[in-house]
Amino acid sequence: MHVKVVCVGGGPAGLYLAILLKRQNPSHDITVHERDPEGSTYGWGVTYWRGLLDRLQEHDPESARAVEEHSVRWNEGVAHVRDLAARHHGDEGFGIGRHRLLELLAGRARALGVRLEYRSDIGEPPAGADLVVAADGVHSALRTRRAEHFGTRTSSGRNHYIWLGTTKVFDAFTFAFTETAHGWIWAYGYGYGDGHSTCVVECSPETFTGLGLDRADRAEGLVLLEKLFAGVLDGHPLIARPGASWLTFRTLTNRTWHHGNLVLLGDAAHTTHYSIGAGTTLALEDAMCLAGALREHAALPDALAAYERRRQAELLSVQSAARYSAQWYENLPRYIHLPPHRMFALLGQRHSPLLPYVPPQLYYGLDRAAGRLEALRRLKRWLGPRAARALHARSTARRD
Numbered sequence: 001m002h003v004k005v006v007c008v009g010g011g012p013a014g015l016y017l018a019i020l021l022k023r024q025n026p027s028h029d030i031t032v033h034e035r036d037p038e039g040s041t042y043g044w045g046v047t048y049w050r051g052l053l054d055r056l057q058e059h060d061p062e063s064a065r066a067v068e069e070h071s072v073r074w075n076e077g078v079a080h081v082r083d084l085a086a087r088h089h090g091d092e093g094f095g096i097g098r099h100r101l102l103e104l105l106a107g108r109a110r111a112l113g114v115r116l117e118y119r120s121d122i123g124e125p126p127a128g129a130d131l132v133v134a135a136d137g138v139h140s141a142l143r144t145r146r147a148e149h150f151g152t153r154t155s156s157g158r159n160h161y162i163w164l165g166t167t168k169v170f171d172a173f174t175f176a177f178t179e180t181a182h183g184w185i186w187a188y189g190y191g192y193g194d195g196h197s198t199c200v201v202e203c204s205p206e207t208f209t210g211l212g213l214d215r216a217d218r219a220e221g222l223v224l225l226e227k228l229f230a231g232v233l234d235g236h237p238l239i240a241r242p243g244a245s246w247l248t249f250r251t252l253t254n255r256t257w258h259h260g261n262l263v264l265l266g267d268a269a270h271t272t273h274y275s276i277g278a279g280t281t282l283a284l285e286d287a288m289c290l291a292g293a294l295r296e297h298a299a300l301p302d303a304l305a306a307y308e309r310r311r312q313a314e315l316l317s318v319q320s321a322a323r324y325s326a327q328w329y330e331n332l333p334r335y336i337h338l339p340p341h342r343m344f345a346l347l348g349q350r351h352s353p354l355l356p357y358v359p360p361q362l363y364y365g366l367d368r369a370a371g372r373l374e375a376l377r378r379l380k381r382w383l384g385p386r387a388a389r390a391l392h393a394r395s396t397a398r399r400d
């Protein structure tokens with residue numbers, strides 16, 4: 001069946017949905033309206049993990065290949081606390097420039113026959129469309145006008161953050177915690193290609209005003225941050241995009257994600273704190289799920305209801321992880337005085353719902369013991385039941 005779809009917002013969510021729907025049925029009439037000019041975007045690079053590449057590969061191998069080709073990868077993390085550092089070998093992670101990702105998705109959408117209209121600001125659902133997709137980000141105008149219907153709830157984090165870039169290319173996922181007379185301020189950075197890295201800086205409101213960041217103009221603020229993070233920047237500048245400013249993170253949820261033929265996608269539907277680096281992945285997965293639901297259900301209301309049900313359920317654990325991760329940083333004084341390798345280990349556990357309630361040193365000890373136990377279990381599984389029984393018998397005989 002030929003369907004007319006209007007996507008409002010040319011971010012990852014809107015562009016990827018357009019790609020998937022056009023692949024499903026080339027006769028669909030699909031337009032993406034993006035308020036900004038082509039090639040302009042906010043933010044810097046974003047992180048993602050192997051699982052996303054696998055899912056992209058299943059849904060559209062061509063764009064998956066392009067995304068992987070233009071991403072950088074790392075498998076180490078380093079945490080600098082004052083002048084001490086701890087390095088940790090971990091899972092493979094990826095980074096890609098937001099700019100590059102949008103360019104690749106837009107190119108693919110166009111090649112498939114999607115109409116892309118830039119400098120096209122849409123505040124109301126256009127008439128005549130079978131489906132209108134609000135992929136217009138966290139401040140979605142289409143959602144805000146119907147906030148009561150959607151049951152929109154927002155809460156603001158306590159800490160201040162700014163999303164910056166730098167020409168310093170970090171060779172590992174880098175955390176830098178700096179102590180000032182007004183409290184701690186920290187940055188985390190990762191390379192994403194094109195000779196740049198992302199650098200997100202965060203601090204408590206007390207440190208923010210104490211350091212005068214609330215009063216400093218853009219250039220003064222950057223100079224101050226460059227001094228505070230000189231140890232990891234190696235003389236490279238921090239760069240702010242036009243319009244970039246200090247913010248507090250808004251966590252957004254909606255009770256329902258659709259209204260008639262209007263459906264919410266990506267950040268317009270939900271946000272998760274940036275410290276878990278998941279928003280883009282979730283936006284792309286929303287698109288996969290919505291495209292799948294539209295394929296499986298002939299009636300639009302059924303498809304939209306199935307999409308909402310599935311994604312709301314899948315998001316629960318990520319939303320919980322994001323809340324605990326944001327809290328970990330808000331409670332930084334609880335962890336920052338541990339020896340760096342312990343602090344770093346607990347930084348890796350920041351999604352845990354238990355950690356805020358257990359003394360950090362005790363949690364660290366329990367986690368290590370559980371890790372050793374798990375290693376023993378894995379060894380036993382690997383040896384197989386007979387070898388494990390023999391091992392057990394030998395150790396009991398020795399005790400006797």
Ligand SMILES: Cc1cc2nc3c(=O)[nH]c(=O)nc-3n(C[C@H](O)[C@H](O)[C@H](O)COP(=O)(O)OP(=O)(O)OC[C@H]3O[C@@H](n4cnc5c(N)ncnc54)[C@H](O)[C@@H]3O)c2cc1C
Nearest residue numbers: 009011012013035046047122136137266267277278279280
């Ligand atoms: C500091 C920070 C760091 C982050 N780091 C990561 C990370 O490492 N990994 C990760 O996965 N995610 C990260 N994210 C989250 C990620 O950026 C978002 O979750 C993702 O961009 C959501 O995609 P989207 O397409 O839903 O929305 P957006 O990318 O926001 O796109 C929405 C688009 O809609 C357009 N638009 C808005 N209003 C209109 C209108 N009226 N008419 C037409 N167009 C309109 C906008 O111009 C925009 O292009 C981070 C976010 C922040 C704040």
